[in-house]
Amino acid sequence: MSGEAPSSDPAGATPALPGGDPRPRPQYGEYATPEEQRAAIREPARIPASAPVVPTGYGTHAASAQVGAQSPRPGETPRPVRMWDRILTLALLVYGLITVFSVLPQLWDFSEFAQTWMQLAGIEGEFTNVAQGEIWGKVASLVFVAGWLGTALLAWNSLTRRRISWWIPLVGAIVTSILVSVCLTVPLLGDPAVATYISG
Numbered sequence: 001m002s003g004e005a006p007s008s009d010p011a012g013a014t015p016a017l018p019g020g021d022p023r024p025r026p027q028y029g030e031y032a033t034p035e036e037q038r039a040a041i042r043e044p045a046r047i048p049a050s051a052p053v054v055p056t057g058y059g060t061h062a063a064s065a066q067v068g069a070q071s072p073r074p075g076e077t078p079r080p081v082r083m084w085d086r087i088l089t090l091a092l093l094v095y096g097l098i099t100v101f102s103v104l105p106q107l108w109d110f111s112e113f114a115q116t117w118m119q120l121a122g123i124e125g126e127f128t129n130v131a132q133g134e135i136w137g138k139v140a141s142l143v144f145v146a147g148w149l150g151t152a153l154l155a156w157n158s159l160t161r162r163r164i165s166w167w168i169p170l171v172g173a174i175v176t177s178i179l180v181s182v183c184l185t186v187p188l189l190g191d192p193a194v195a196t197y198i199s200g
Contacts, residue, residue: 079162089155092169093148100148107144107180110137114188125193133187140183147176 106113111134114127127133151172158165188194 081162082164085164085166086159088166089159089169092166092173093152093155096148096151096169096173100144104141104144107137107141107184110134110140110184110187113137114191117188118194121197123193123197127191127193129187129191132190136183136187140180143179143183144176147172147179151176 106116111127111130114129114133118125118127151169154172155165155168158168189198
């Protein structure tokens, strides 16, 4: 026959490979390439030597990804806490809240508020635009409350980000006062006594 059977060692050694390879026939995949061995045992690729290795309870693993994800970026340095800004911002918000609670009852009863305002302005007569005044007085009250809540929300958000925030209550108070003044002007100008005083 043309093919030769692998020779075997009479002493019971492992038979040699065909083709004249002097190495004995592998029985457990000893001659497999590293890629074939990893595929057979499902071993992940070897960690590069440059990657830092940290010990864990079950062995070691590369921590390059974790370290890169947890290390702060140069542009993300935490801002310093300015205590004076926090105190001033909170003090302005508290002052604005006190103002809201003190003015709110007057705006809700607009007829009495308008009559008092006419006396202080030196306008003779009584406020008679009651129906329109009640509507706009309640609108002004809601604008006052919404303005303070919006200002407080913006200021708190700015404080949590450690930004300069003292100016937010001031700007919020100015904007809210302008809107409330517009609401109050509409019924006041609609009253005949006030209109006559302004035109005269």
